[in-house]
Each structure stands twice: as C-alpha cells, then as structure tokens.
Amino acid sequence: MTHVRRGDGRLSHDLLPGEAPPQDECGVFGVWAPGEEVARLTYFGIYALQHRGQESAGIATSNGEQLLVYKDMGLVSQVFDDQTLSALQGHIAVGHVRYATTGASAWENAQPTLGPAGAGTVALGHNGNLTNTRRLMELVRERSGTDLSGELGRGSSTDTAVITALLAGTAGEDARSLEATAMSVLPLLEGAFSLVFMDEHSLYAARDPHGFRPLVLGRLQRGWAIASETAALDIVGATFVREIEPGELVVIDEDGLRSQHFAKPSPRGCVFEYVYLARPDTQIAGRSVNAARSEMGRVLAREHPVDADLVIPTPDSGTPAAIGYAQESGIPFAQGLVKNAYVGRTFIQPTDTIRQLGIKLKLNPLREVIAGKRLVVVDDSIVRGNTQRALVRMLREAGAAEIHVRISSPPVKWPCFYGIDFATRAELIANGMSIEEIRASLGADSLGYISTDGMIEATAVPRARLCTACFTGEYPVPVEDAESAAERRDYQVLPPRHPGSLTIAGAQ
Numbered sequence: 001m002t003h004v005r006r007g008d009g010r011l012s013h014d015l016l017p018g019e020a021p022p023q024d025e026c027g028v029f030g031v032w033a034p035g036e037e038v039a040r041l042t043y044f045g046i047y048a049l050q051h052r053g054q055e056s057a058g059i060a061t062s063n064g065e066q067l068l069v070y071k072d073m074g075l076v077s078q079v080f081d082d083q084t085l086s087a088l089q090g091h092i093a094v095g096h097v098r099y100a101t102t103g104a105s106a107w108e109n110a111q112p113t114l115g116p117a118g119a120g121t122v123a124l125g126h127n128g129n130l131t132n133t134r135r136l137m138e139l140v141r142e143r144s145g146t147d148l149s150g151e152l153g154r155g156s157s158t159d160t161a162v163i164t165a166l167l168a169g170t171a172g173e174d175a176r177s178l179e180a181t182a183m184s185v186l187p188l189l190e191g192a193f194s195l196v197f198m199d200e201h202s203l204y205a206a207r208d209p210h211g212f213r214p215l216v217l218g219r220l221q222r223g224w225a226i227a228s229e230t231a232a233l234d235i236v237g238a239t240f241v242r243e244i245e246p247g248e249l250v251v252i253d254e255d256g257l258r259s260q261h262f263a264k265p266s267p268r269g270c271v272f273e274y275v276y277l278a279r280p281d282t283q284i285a286g287r288s289v290n291a292a293r294s295e296m297g298r299v300l301a302r303e304h305p306v307d308a309d310l311v312i313p314t315p316d317s318g319t320p321a322a323i324g325y326a327q328e329s330g331i332p333f334a335q336g337l338v339k340n341a342y343v344g345r346t347f348i349q350p351t352d353t354i355r356q357l358g359i360k361l362k363l364n365p366l367r368e369v370i371a372g373k374r375l376v377v378v379d380d381s382i383v384r385g386n387t388q389r390a391l392v393r394m395l396r397e398a399g400a401a402e403i404h405v406r407i408s409s410p411p412v413k414w415p416c417f418y419g420i421d422f423a424t425r426a427e428l429i430a431n432g433m434s435i436e437e438i439r440a441s442l443g444a445d446s447l448g449y450i451s452t453d454g455m456i457e458a459t460a461v462p463r464a465r466l467c468t469a470c471f472t473g474e475y476p477v478p479v480e481d482a483e484s485a486a487e488r489r490d491y492q493v494l495p496p497r498h499p500g501s502l503t504i505a506g507a508q
C-alpha cells in the first residue's frame with residue numbers, strides 16, 4: 001500500500017502552538033454487531049473521540065476467524081480512507097485514538113495493540129495510565145524470559161503493550177479463554193484503565209476499580225457498542241444503556257452480554273473530565289458535562305464578582321462556563337473572539353514563520369465588540385499561562401478597557417498519573433506562584449479561580465467519588481512508578497515514518 005506522508009495534525013492541538021492544553025491519553029471505542037459495517041461505525045466512533053487523542057489512530061476487526069488491524073500516526077481522517085475501511089471486514093471491532101503519555105509518540109506505540117491470547121489473538125485499546133508498569137513488566141519477564149514477543153518485542157514501550165503481553169496468559173494456560181485470563185490479569189493492574197479488547201469471537205470492556213476514565217455501554221439495533229464517552233454512542237446511533245462499572249469486565253459474544261467484577265468498586269472519577277477533557281455533549285455519572293461547566297461558571301460569578309460590560313469565553317472550551325458566569329452575574333455574554341475553526345484540518349506543516357503568528361493563527365478578536373469594554377474572560381484552566389498571556393495581550397491590542405480573567409477550575413499544582421498529560425510540575429504556573437503573581441504575569445486587571453469546593457459542587461458528584469489530585473495533591477492510588485511517570489514527557493515527537501500496516505494477525 002503506498003504511503004503518503006501526512007501532516008501531523010499538530011495545529012489542531014492548541015490555541016498557541018507549542019502550548020498544549022491538558023491532554024487526555026486516549027479514546028476507545030468497540031462494537032459487536034453482526035451484519036453491520038463495524039469498521040465504519042468504529043471510524044465515526046473514534047472520530048467523535050478525536051479530542052481525546054490526535055497523534056495516532058487505529059481500528060482492529062474480526063470476522064470470527066482472523067483479526068485485522070490498521071493503525072498509523074495522524075488524525076482519524078488522515079489515517080483512514082474508504083479503501084482501508086472496506087478492507088477491515090468482520091462483525092467485531094475496536095478502535096483507538098492516542099495521545100502519548102507513556103512511551104514515545106511513534107508508530108510502534110499506536111493502538112490497538114496485538115498479541116497472542118490462548119488459542120487466538122487479542123487486539124486491545126487503552127485509555128488511562130497504569131501506576132505499576134515496572135512491576136508488571138517484571139511479571140512479563142518472569143513469564144517469557146528476556147525473549148519478548150508481541151508488541152513489546154516489536155519495540156512498543158507502553159503500559160498497554162504490557163497489558164497485552166499479560167493477556168497472553170502463562171504457558172500452562174494456553175487453552176484458557178481470554179475471559180478467564182482477563183479475570184486473573186485485571187486485578188494485577190493498578191492506576192487508570194478503561195479498556196476495550198477483542199479476540200476472534202468476543203468483544204470485552206473493562207474499567208479500573210476507581211473508574212478514573214469514563215467508559216459506557218450502548219445498544220445498537222443489531223448489537224452493542226462501547227465508548228469512552230456517551231457522545232460517541234449518540235453519533236453512531238447507539239442508545240446509552242449504562243456505564244461500565246468500576247472493577248467490571250463485560251464480555252459480548254453470540255451468547256449475549258455477561259458481566260463480572262474482578263475487583264470491588266471504589267469510584268474516583270476524574271473531575272477534570274467535567275472541567276475540560278470530555279465533550280460538552282457527554283454525560284458522566286448521569287451528569288451532563290455542559291450543565292456541570294455552566295454551573296461552574298455560575299459558582300465562579302458568585303465567588304469572584306466584578307463590575308464589567310461583557311463576558312467572553314476563550315473558544316471553545318470556556319464557552320459553557322462563560323454562559324453560566326453571564327447568567328449568574330447579569331453581565332451580557334458576547335463572542336469577542338472568533339476561532340479559525342478549520343485550521344486543524346490542514347495537512348500542511350506550518351513553517352516557523354507561521355508558528356510565530358502564535359495565537360493569531362487560531363483566534364481573531366472582534367474589535368467592534370471588544371473596543372472600550374471592560375471584559376470578563378472565562379477559561380477552563382491555566383496550565384503554563386502562556387496562552388492566557390497571549391490572549392490578554394491580543395485583547396488589549398484590540399482596545400479592551402479592562403480584562404478580568406476568571407478560571408472555572410482551581411489552580412493546577414500537581415501532575416496527573418492517571419492518564420492526563422499536563423506540563424511538568426516545574427512548568428505549572430500555579431506551582432510556586434501566588435494568585436497575585438500569576439495575575440501580574442498574565443497582565444490581567446484581576447484574576448479569580450473557582451474554589452475546589454465550588455468546582456465539586458458543580459459536578460453534582462460527591463467529593464468522595466471524585467479524583468481531584470491535580471488540584472489538591474490527594475492521590476487516590478499510590479504512584480509506584482512516580483519517577484518514571486514524571487519523566488514520561490521526555491519524548492520526542494517523531495514525524496510519521498511507517499506506512500499504515502494492514503496486518504493479518506495469524507501471520508505475526
């Protein structure tokens with residue numbers, strides 16, 4: 001298959017080139033639907049989850065006898081075309097979009113991963129990040145010696161490849177079903193994992209006992225779908241049935257759907273999914289993400305009122321909270337910035353000169369709206385502060401009289417070890433600076449962050465069922481691999497260099 005060198009899609013990542021917002025590690029999707037074009041359903045499923053990972057995309061299918069997988073670096077729309085999707089035949093599929101936090105951003109680490117499993121093959125997609133990968137790797141080496149096969153042997157360095165290797169089972173267990181092996185392997189994993197995986201006959205979904213990352217089950221007319229977010233179910237016409245429960249393994253095959261628990265649930269869902277990561281049209285734990293964000297804006301208006309003429313959002317992620325702030329304060333809402341919405345679709349690599357345009361490449365101020373006005377600018381979070389600094393400068397140049405920055409999450413002070421990539425701790429602007437120092441650094445007239453209690457109240461989820469570690473430093477799961485996790489951003493982003501692979505798993 002000819003390989004066309006593709007743009008890396010990196011213009012779509014961030015408002016300010018090189019200033020990435022918090023990145024979710026991945027999005028996963030699975031479907032079991034005889035008689036449906038499962039690869040196409042999965043394509044639209046992962047397309048709907050593109051915001052969860054933009055570095056690589058992949059789909060595996062099974063026709064009951066063999067697995068096929070196709071994956072490559074790039075956006076979903078860049079990786080797949082009609083011809084590729086037509087080749088991916090079968091009635092079971094899993095799909096994945098990836099942003100690298102563990103392992104380099106390279107083809108070897110794209111997912112779904114492939115490996116042997118009992119008498120067949122497993123293809124697996126993972127959202128989250130394990131915190132005991134080193135210990136698990138020792139277990140893999142105990143089982144297979146130094147001669148690593150499968151994805152690890154082919155150079156993958158991810159925690160996902162380690163899970164895939166463990167699902168191969170041990171020597172005496174070759175005939176065990178993947179279901180039985182999964183029930184013995186899943187309790188060994190620590191940290192965050194929302195998994196979809198498959199063998200030739202069955203689709204599987206599993207979620208860690210804390211349920212850090214979302215994972216939901218949907219019903220299709222002729223089958224089932226699993227997705228990171230309910231919005232992806234909506235887009236493929238699946239009806240939301242329920243969440244995959246923390247600590248649950250679900251198996252779907254020709255005998256129907258069966259469920260079992262591999263661990264006692266202890267829910268600690270990621271609060272940042274409500275703040276920024278998930279799509280606004282997604283529901284998590286029965287709460288609309290959009291409603292939670294608007295409520296955060298209302299709380300913010302009560303906690304940090306200000307005399308102003310207009311409330312404007314940072315597009316697009318600040319919009320629901322800005323609407324909430326405007327509703328609560330009575331200050332009119334306006335679009336003061338227009339986003340260059342399709343720039344992320346370009347396959348052209350930006351030159352250095354274009355990169356230097358910075359935020360202007362993504363946002364254009366509406367001068368007639370902004371000039372002479374006292375603005376409340378609402379954004380969801382501040383990581384390094386460079387984006388907000390550039391934004392304040394742009395708004396002043398457009399004639400704003402005053403700029404009051406309001407943030408719908410508390411200061412981010414701690415790294416995440418459960419699948420979200422912020423800056424390193426040293427790069428976090430709130431780590432070591434007071435609010436007043438941050439305000440001065442941004443050049444704003446005032447700055448207000450929502451309180452932790454206010455943010456939690458807006459989610460309508462009890463505090464004891466949420467992870468808030470990046471704001472509070474209270475980690476629900478001890479981080480055994482903290483050192484390696486802290487170093488994990490030390491990777492180089494490589495240009496795409498392999499052709500997409502169409503693999504017949506039996507030939508591995």
Ligand code: SF4
Pocket residue numbers: 212269270271272273415416417418419420467468469470471
């Ligand atoms: S540390 Fe923050 S981003 Fe990570 S899971 Fe917890 S709340 Fe979410």
